[in-house]
Amino acid sequence: MGSEAIAEAPQASRISAHAARRLRYDRGKIYYPRQWYCGFTKLLDSVQASASTIPAVHWTHSPTEIQMLFDKLVCHARLEASMVPVAPCLYPVQSFDELVAEMERRGWKRVFAKLRWGSSASGVMAIYHDRSTTRAVTSMEMVGSGPRVRFYNNLKLNTYTRISQIRRAFEFLCREGVHVEQWLPKAAMAGRQFDLRLVTIAGQARHAVVRTSKSPITNLHLGNKRGELTQLQSQIGSAGWKGIEHVAQLAAAQFPGSHCLGIDLLLGPGFRKPTVLEVNAFGDLLPGVEHHHLNTYEAQVANLLATLRAIPGETPEHP
Numbered sequence: 001m002g003s004e005a006i007a008e009a010p011q012a013s014r015i016s017a018h019a020a021r022r023l024r025y026d027r028g029k030i031y032y033p034r035q036w037y038c039g040f041t042k043l044l045d046s047v048q049a050s051a052s053t054i055p056a057v058h059w060t061h062s063p064t065e066i067q068m069l070f071d072k073l074v075c076h077a078r079l080e081a082s083m084v085p086v087a088p089c090l091y092p093v094q095s096f097d098e099l100v101a102e103m104e105r106r107g108w109k110r111v112f113a114k115l116r117w118g119s120s121a122s123g124v125m126a127i128y129h130d131r132s133t134t135r136a137v138t139s140m141e142m143v144g145s146g147p148r149v150r151f152y153n154n155l156k157l158n159t160y161t162r163i164s165q166i167r168r169a170f171e172f173l174c175r176e177g178v179h180v181e182q183w184l185p186k187a188a189m190a191g192r193q194f195d196l197r198l199v200t201i202a203g204q205a206r207h208a209v210v211r212t213s214k215s216p217i218t219n220l221h222l223g224n225k226r227g228e229l230t231q232l233q234s235q236i237g238s239a240g241w242k243g244i245e246h247v248a249q250l251a252a253a254q255f256p257g258s259h260c261l262g263i264d265l266l267l268g269p270g271f272r273k274p275t276v277l278e279v280n281a282f283g284d285l286l287p288g289v290e291h292h293h294l295n296t297y298e299a300q301v302a303n304l305l306a307t308l309r310a311i312p313g314e315t316p317e318h319p
Contacts, residue, residue: 011175028152030115030123030140033176037117041067060304061281062257069255069281072116072179084251085275087112087181094174096167103129110183112216113173119280122153123173126183126216127166135159136166137216155222157215183216184275187267189235194218194227195266196244199283199296200252202259202303205245206291207284236271247274255279260300 012034015023023031044063051057068074079086090111093099103111109130115123125138141154142165151172160166170178186193192212199207210227211218218224233241248263255261260283265274286296294302 012177013175028141028154030151030153033115033117033123037070037177040070058308059257060259060300062255065255065257066281069258069261069279070117070119072114072118072278073177075279076179076181078254079251079276079279082250082254084254085247085273087184087275087277089182090180093178093180096170096174099127099170099180100129108182112181112183113170114179114181115173116177116179120153121217121219121222123151123176124217125166125169125173127170128183134163134166135161136169138169139217139219139222140169140172142169157217157222184266185269186218187269187271189227189232192225192227194232195264195277197284197286198245198248198263198265199286200248200261200263201283201296201299202307203249203252203256205248205252205263206299207286207289207296209286209289232271236267240271244274247276251276251279259304260296 013032014035015032044067048063051059068078073089073091076086076089080089090099090102093102099111099113103109110126110128113125113127118124121139123140125136125140127136128134137157137159139153139155139157141152141158143150143152149168151169160169186195188194189210189212192214193216194210194212195218197209197211198205208229209220210229210232211220211224212227213222213224215224220226236244244265244267247265251263252258252261258281262280262282262284264277264280266277267274283296283300289295291299
């Protein structure tokens, strides 16, 4: 799968195996994301092929689904086809000029652009554009100029207002593979907008964290703060919270071979319209967050042990 995906995008950066082994460590630099994904899928394919020779293999995470979950475009399409509420998507977009033209045609002023194969906010841009103003907030930092410009992940968000810089950053994403969605407004609490990370285990919503921010990008590792989950649940009531869990579980149901998932959702202004932003393979740790007195890892193990006990011939010992 890897070589075919690279062949479909000859403009994407690539490197030989020999050169890759000689790369010097450069903290935060975004290296060959599309080629990384191709290599990752090749590894997953080999693992699945090897396991096919072993009887009674129980996958906690389907290698095929992991590949889908690490591809934002494929994941979004699967959710949309199953009527899971997601943000409207633009595809294909191959240049900044195409992006601007399509935004103006649709009457959109705001979009999120993401590396198609990125994670942890790598290569994310929140772009605002109208006839008088264009700006982008991004986790990417541009270093250098001309053909030698390099892109790094930075824990401090950067705001770019020069069209030339925004164009260069966006077209880097285009070359490597970009996923563009309409930037939907988020609900706010205590003067900070927020979204949610819910962890599902065996398809059921369990642990949850409110991620608040004064910027459009809410990832907690970027210096954002957790919000009060009990405060949100009090404001929206039990029916509102069940609606959020329902949407998260609807998203998880599209990946039945994945035991644990991290579902990112937003609520619109007025705490309405839960919408899935992303579905992340392997769930999340969420330190300090418990559900029925178990953290996310303990809850996964407990569920797996219960599942194995229900399989004839399986008698797992409790660790």
